[in-house]
Amino acid sequence: MTVAAGTARRKRASVETPKTQRPQAADLLAWYDRHRRALPWRAPPGTTPDPYRVWLSEIMLQQTTVKAVAPYFARFIARWPQVRALAASPLDDVLKLWAGLGYYARARNLHACARAVVERHNGEFPASEAALADLPGIGPYTAAAIAAIAFDAPAAAVDGNVERVVARLYALADALPAAKPRLRALTQALVPRARAGDFAQALMDLGATICTPKKPACALCPWSDACAARRRGDPETFPVKAPKAEGRQRRGAAFVVTRADGQLLMRSRPPKGLLGGMTEVPTSEWRHDFDDEEALAHAPTLARATPRWRRVGGTVRHVFTHFPLQLVVYVATVGTTTPAPSGMRWVALDTLAGEALPNLMRKVVAHALPEHALPEPRRGDVMAAPKQSSKQSSRRAT
Numbered sequence: 001m002t003v004a005a006g007t008a009r010r011k012r013a014s015v016e017t018p019k020t021q022r023p024q025a026a027d028l029l030a031w032y033d034r035h036r037r038a039l040p041w042r043a044p045p046g047t048t049p050d051p052y053r054v055w056l057s058e059i060m061l062q063q064t065t066v067k068a069v070a071p072y073f074a075r076f077i078a079r080w081p082q083v084r085a086l087a088a089s090p091l092d093d094v095l096k097l098w099a100g101l102g103y104y105a106r107a108r109n110l111h112a113c114a115r116a117v118v119e120r121h122n123g124e125f126p127a128s129e130a131a132l133a134d135l136p137g138i139g140p141y142t143a144a145a146i147a148a149i150a151f152d153a154p155a156a157a158v159d160g161n162v163e164r165v166v167a168r169l170y171a172l173a174d175a176l177p178a179a180k181p182r183l184r185a186l187t188q189a190l191v192p193r194a195r196a197g198d199f200a201q202a203l204m205d206l207g208a209t210i211c212t213p214k215k216p217a218c219a220l221c222p223w224s225d226a227c228a229a230r231r232r233g234d235p236e237t238f239p240v241k242a243p244k245a246e247g248r249q250r251r252g253a254a255f256v257v258t259r260a261d262g263q264l265l266m267r268s269r270p271p272k273g274l275l276g277g278m279t280e281v282p283t284s285e286w287r288h289d290f291d292d293e294e295a296l297a298h299a300p301t302l303a304r305a306t307p308r309w310r311r312v313g314g315t316v317r318h319v320f321t322h323f324p325l326q327l328v329v330y331v332a333t334v335g336t337t338t339p340a341p342s343g344m345r346w347v348a349l350d351t352l353a354g355e356a357l358p359n360l361m362r363k364v365v366a367h368a369l370p371e372h373a374l375p376e377p378r379r380g381d382v383m384a385a386p387k388q389s390s391k392q393s394s395r396r397a398t
């Protein structure tokens with residue numbers, strides 16, 4: 001036997017579970033019936049899920065935890081109980097209610113998707129994975145999750161939790177991300193014809209509560225007997241991951257200008273791209289080679305005022321998906337008659353909470369004007385850049 005053939009045989013062996021020990025959907029569903037999580041967007045047992053709530057929750061849960069999403073979901077449902085109401089609302093209102101949840105391209109796509117559902121599908125979400133994936137902001141994972149949960153379609157919704165469970169079940173030696181197609185196929189093979197929606201949610205719950213990244217509770221797992229990684233004794237080593245390249249640090253300067261009458265100089269970011277459409281104070285470009293010594297060359301020019309800039313001690317640090325960012329912050333106060341430069345506006349400091357301020361800008365304001373600090377949502381320090389322009393990332397946090 002050649003070396004290559006031997007390697008291939010070992011890899012195959014890792015997913016060839018004896019027939020009697022194959023994971024059975026029925027075992028997982030029985031566990032789900034006893035231990036399902038009560039989530040605000042989840043239909044109670046025996047009731048029909050509302051596709052609008054399923055879709056809204058799945059978009060919010062992309063890269064974001066259940067705990068962080070819950071209050072946002074409640075606010076969105078209270079404000080826009082149906083997709084038609086959301087579609088009829090201005091985008092700016094959606095961005096404002098989304099502020100702090102991160103991954104802001106999702107909010108723009110959410111709004112675009114609501115409008116597409118109304119215009120193309122008469123206000124009813126389509127049931128097929130393909131038609132769902134054709135809507136703005138719905139990638140392959142989200143399409144499968146909505147099809148399964150809302151319409152009971154036998155779709156394999158494979159997020160990070162499910163990848164972990166399935167990689168462990170089969171002790172899959174292939175490393176992520178190359179292993180994704182294999183994991184998807186293995187997951188699809190597990191999906192039952194009946195109760196596909198419950199099965200999808202059961203797998204999510206198993207990954208979130210039992211088969212956790214560290215210290216999985218294998219003794220409580222309904223698939224314990226069938227799990228290859230549990231038998232090997234090293235479930236935490238799965239899924240195997242390829243080493244990740246870190247983004248290069250970028251740096252820049254932020255300029256916090258207040259007027260004597262309690263107004264803050266702000267502007268809106270371009271609608272597309274990182275933090276698209278969100279509100280910010282003026283900043284320099286964020287570059288790898290930014291020179292702090294020349295920061296003031298990037299300060300906004302104000303008519304009828306010569307700001308006396310003061311550098312605030314320390315820096316504001318923030319981590320986007322693709323790169324870490326460090327900003328130096330300058331502050332200045334100008335007179336009440338100072339007009340805002342072109343493309344900028346004055347915003348009353350006591351109305352900041354109503355602005356679409358991303359977490360990075362909340363940090364900048366807190367650093368420069370601690371008395372006007374706004375709370376940051378509990379998402380840690382990590383906020384993402386949109387990875388795809390029209391289709392969102394398919395990852396979902398626990």
Ligand code: SF4
Nearest residue numbers: 211218221224227235
């Ligand atoms: S037995 Fe352990 S490692 Fe295997 S699927 Fe269950 S919780 Fe995960």
